[in-house]
Amino acid sequence: MTALILIFICALFFPGTIGKTKAILSGRKGAGIFQPIKDIIRLLKKGSVYSETTSVIFQYTIPIYLATIVVAACIIPYENFMSVISFNGDFIFFAYLIGLGRFLMISSAMDTGSGFEGMGANREAYYALLIEPAFFILIGSLAMFTGYTSFSEIFINLHYTSYFSIMIAALAVYILAQITLVENSRLPVDDPKTHLELTMVHEVMVLDHSGFDLALIHIGTALKFSIFGGLIANCIIPTGMNDIVKIGMFIMVQFTFAMGIGLFESFRARNKMVRNSEFIINLSAIAVLLIFVVMILNHNI
């Protein structure tokens, strides 16, 4: 349960931190790091406008979408703080839950009958299918390295004994960070700060969502960030420390990750749309590299 609470806490400041970092780097003062949460609270109280084209799908998909993210968060452990749900192969369940959320989001976007949203939905589906192998290979190589097949067992047993095994951590963090950016459609895949219809993937899918639904989507995005941040924290924080120190380090890692995204987004332009698929497939290639690193370290080659 501690892990889940930590993820929720980090989700509170994650999007705000990214925004603040970007603001400072572009020479503005910027809003406070809790501004996105205040926006969400305001949205939760607002009324909604529904398109006349939409159907029952549009009404129910977003709450279920958020449920998938919350359950996905329940699967993430933090080293010896056990997750709420844990079993052999729970990361498969995790990946497919995210897939379910995506299926629902795409359906609700298609339900509006808008060309913009169709475009966003189409791209979301396309990038998702390209990113999925990268995640599975990454977790597969960690499973190979530790010899276990659930998140909690993998992260408890992930010790970097030799000097070289730091390489695993480096590659894993790199891949996870990039997956986070693709999953949330951030730079360089998509620029969330451009005007609505110029944002080609995620934001354009939610053009017709308003009020409560939009709030839930923002909550989902924030949670997704801190879920992947949590995975990164699991990969780099060494095991066997005092619990208080650990909690502090977890929050520190998440905070640094958020600032890192802000920093990265400040100095990076968006890819041309046609280049995105190449960019995402490269991640899978790097993940395959990770597999070979693990094989060498395990003396399989």
Add this chain to the structure above:
Amino acid sequence: MESLDILLFQFILILSGLLLILPKRMLHTYVLLLVAALIGISSYWAISVIMSGEEITRSFFNDFWYNVPKLTIDALSAYFILVINFTILTGIIYAKGYMKKYLKDKSKLSIGLHYFSYLWLHASLLQVTMMRDGLSFLLVWELMALSSFVLVIFEGEKKEVMKAGINYLVQMHVGFLFVLLGFMVVEQSTGIMSFDSLTTYFLSHNNFWLFLIFFIGFGIKAGFVPLHSWLPHAHPAAPSHISAVMSGVMIKMGIYGILRVLTHVQSNFLEISIFIIVISLVSGLIGVILAIYQHDLKKLLAYHSIENIGIIGIGIGVGMFGMVVNNPVMVMLGFSGGLLHVLNHSLFKSSLFYSAGSVYQATHTRDVNKLGGLIKSMPITSILFFTSAMAICGIPPFNGFISEFLIYNGVFGNLSHAGYGNSLASVTVIIGLALIGGLAVFCFTKVFGVAFLGTARSNYRNQIEEVKESMWLPGATILTFMLSIGFFPDVYVQSIMPILYNFPFLIIDNTYLPVLSETMASIGKANLIFAGIAIVLILLKKWQQKKVQVAIGPTWGCGNTGGNFKHQYTSTSYADNLRESVAPLISYHRDYKSFETEEIFPDKRVFKTHTEDKIEKKLLIIPINAFIKWLPKAGLAQTGKINHYLQYPIWFMILLGLLTLFNII
């Protein structure tokens, strides 16, 4: 002394003759009764086999045949019998509504023949799983092909239906030839033509080659790439309940055949497993990629059958690979995943075909690009399609996830402390499965989004209405079944495990069983948590919406308020992203007339795109066309002139004379 059940079984088959005589209105009720009786008897056998763990043997029609054929039911047969029975039952219920339209136009005989063939398809499917003797097996195998052929050409007055039917019949007989060849090899070596004598053969010969022959024979039925090309033609041609039965259970008979042969395999596990894994991965990927480019709803589903056969094959291949690397957990997970996927696919695929059939009946088109907005006029059908689509993508909390999870879990478990080749194979399977999953989501979000959501992309000829309950009731039953597998997977996985004891060579770790059921129970629990949270959030939304103002407006159009339905994404544009990356598999054609340089007032233009399956083209159409071109050359001697014909015997005599002269004959 024959037992009562087999007498009844035979009696029903004889009673089926009445279907050709009875009046039209009574036909459905009558066939329903007969099918229900067959289901009752065979399910009784199947369940008692699973309960007791002992084989049941019955002699069948022993007064008529040359050597008394035996029906033998073991756990493997029992499992397939139950899968067959469920889909056949939902199919015949669905047929009540679907066939109503044809009652007026079709003659009594053609409807009678249709139901007659349906019953015989059911009977032959059941017997395929029960016959062990080679000749009887081939007989019922042929009976299955013939009865399904009659069912496919129900609308045989349409040219393309007849063509698809003939194509199907020919390909089935190519498959038949290979199965026959396999049995002949066995008979040559052991003297007995039967599945049981395979063990003797496999003990003394190389296992791979005979397995390959059987695999080709059964693989054509199952639809493994590159033996798949009958599927996308036959499924759209057949009535929807027939597509559902064919895709749901008949192609699984190919899987059954492969599994039955595998139960006797003794060695060469490495070659066999790698072969199955490679061909299954190829089938899975190619099936789903080709599906993305289909705009005919039923053709798209047919390609998805190929994909799912691939997933089943991956499960079986992974299980066999577990034998090679001596990993009992991988063996259990692979085989149980493959077997469970057989059931799962029969559920969601038949449900999808029922929905597609309902859409066809309501709108008179299967072209996805012409559909749209159906969820408002056909909510039940649409929701059934939506849930089955999620299930086929292997998404929790539905059943498809459970079987894919088992396969994944087996492979991931194998990764720890595995050798080089071993981990490479496992990683390949993982990448393949992940890609198949992602592509399936891509395809089904496309088809659901385009056909059921948004607004109509063309004017429907008539008012669209929800179908009658006999047409959505089967889908609703299947949905309940699918959810029960998703939420209580431990029950199902535990009942599949006894089938694995049927494979004598399998190494099974009994201590792993409780671990597996615990894992399955946790998935069920996780799904329940998910459902709970989802319901709470939905209720929260309802409560919030009561307090605030809710307005209705047009879809945001960025200043364009025309509200033109043509702005929407279509099936073609949705799939366009992927086109470059799959160019080796699909040829893409555009038909249009380009503008002339000095064409001041252009006339009306038409732009059309269509795609073609390159594998089918290169492997079948081009060689067959070349063959057809070559055939007339064989008719060179057939000039039609009597004097030529009189010459031939003379030349023959001279040839004989010469040959004897030189002592050649």
